[in-house]
Amino acid sequence: xxxxxRALAAYVDSVRDDPGVLAVIVVGSVAxxxxxxxxxxxxxxxxxxxxxxxxxxxxxxAWIERYGLDYPGSYIDIKLASPSYLTAAAEGADDxxxxxxxxxxxxxxxxxxAPDLAEVxxxxxxxxxxVWDERVRSYLSQARLYGGYFLRQALERGDEFLRxxxxxxxxxxxxxxxxxxxxxxxxxxxxxxxxxTTVPTPDGFVGTWERVVSDPDLDSANELLGILFDWLGGxxxxxxxxxxxxxxxxxxxxxxxxxxxxx
Numbered sequence: 089x090x091x092x093x094r095a096l097a098a099y100v101d102s103v104r105d106d107p108g109v110l111a112v113i114v115v116g117s118v119a120x121x122x123x124x125x126x127x128x129x130x131x132x133x134x135x136x137x138x139x140x141x142x143x144x145x146x147x148x149x150a151w152i153e154r155y156g157l158d159y160p161g162s163y164i165d166i167k168l169a170s171p172s173y174l175t176a177a178a179e180g181a182d183d184x185x186x187x188x189x190x191x192x193x194x195x196x197x198x199x200x201x202a203p204d205l206a207e208v209x210x211x212x213x214x215x216x217x218x219v220w221d222e223r224v225r226s227y228l229s230q231a232r233l234y235g236g237y238f239l240r241q242a243l244e245r246g247d248e249f250l251r252x253x254x255x256x257x258x259x260x261x262x263x264x265x266x267x268x269x270x271x272x273x274x275x276x277x278x279x280x281x282x283x284x285t286t287v288p289t290p291d292g293f294v295g296t297w298e299r300v301v302s303d304p305d306l307d308s309a310n311e312l313l314g315i316l317f318d319w320l321g322g323x324x325x326x327x328x329x330x331x332x333x334x335x336x337x338x339x340x341x342x343x344x345x346x347x348x349x350x351x
Contacts, residue, residue, distance in 0.1 A: 091125070091158060091162065092118045092129050092159075094158055095129050096112075096118070096131070096164075096195055098157070099129070099154060099164045100196040103133065108135050108139035109135055109136075109139075110136060110198050110200055111134040111195075111198065111201045112131050112196045112197075113131060113132040113134060113169075113189075113193070113195065114129065114130070114131050114192065114193055114194075115130045115188055115189060115190075115191070115192045116165075117130070118130065119192055119193050121191075125159075126159075126160065128161075128165050129162075129163075130167075130188075131166055131167070131195065132166075132169045132192075133167070133168055134169050134174070134201065135168060135170055136170065137170050137171065140172075144168065149167065149168055150166060151166055152164065152165055152166065171202055171208075174209065174212065178208055182346070182351055183275065184274070184276050186212050186213055186273055187213075187274065187275040188275065189209055189212045189213050192209050194209075215271070215273075217271075220268050220269075220271050223265075223268040223351070224268045224320055226348045227262070227265035227268060228261075228321055229324070229328075229330075229332035230258075230261035230348055231258050231261035231262045231313060231316055232313060232317075232326075232329045232333075233330070233333045234255075234261060235262075235300075235310070235313050236313060238250060238254035238257075239258060240306060251304060252304070255300055257349065258300055258304070258309055258312065259300045260277075260280070260349060261348075262293075262300075262312055262313075262316050263280050263283070263297065264349075265320055266284060266289050266293070267283060267287055269287070269288075269319075269320055270287040270288060289319075290318070292311075292315055293315050293316070296308060296311045297312060299312075336348040
């Protein structure tokens with residue numbers, strides 16, 4: 089919309105003469121053409137490595153500028169990045185970071201910005217097919233342990249916290265398996281209830297998934313697991329499931345990664 093374009097242009101004008109700034113990358117709803125009249129403008133401010141090191145050492149990773157200056161409720165939501173940050177993101181970022189670059193476009197770049205800037209940004213939003221396939225196996229393993237073991241323990245013990253914890257983790261794993269099968273990234277938890285209804289799933293999956301979220305019990309959990317494994321489970325047996333779960337949760341620290349739910 090015109091008001092967001094004006095706000096973005098004004099922000100670019102405010103940073104283009106800064107010698108430490110290399111580029112402004114517009115992301116989010118404005119970049120993707122789905123902004124509302126009151127939407128803010130999300131950008132990545134790409135700065136030189138020395139500037140990035142100094143800013144982040146001081147705890148400055150993100151901030152807001154131009155609040156209310158360009159239209160009612162307007163502001164520029166800024167995240168700091170550098171060329172090495174972008175390269176690292178292309179190689180190993182989590183889904184929220186990768187998804188934040190979907191539809192990204194270069195609003196402005198200095199003559200000192202790397203010529204392959206657009207290509208690096210594109211690589212952030214792509215994962216190879218084999219990575220997606222392994223994600224499916226990982227999320228199936230998460231679902232089986234949370235739904236088939238932890239939820240049952242919770243109900244046997246009358247442990248309400250564990251019941252809700254296990255059920256939500258079952259629902260998260262099942263949804264992420266469905267998203268991974270469709271090669272769809274998860275920007276964050278607030279998007280999952282909508283996304284799970286937009287990707288291809290078998291009959292009954294979404295309704296059962298919603299039951300697990302709203303009022304989990306063994307019947308709904310077993311039904312969801314049955315649908316999920318009939319659809320995507322292949323030959324993933326119990327022993328392999330347990331090993332994958334341990335690898336991706338309890339041994340994430342050893343592998344230099346984070347637990348699978350945070351990918």
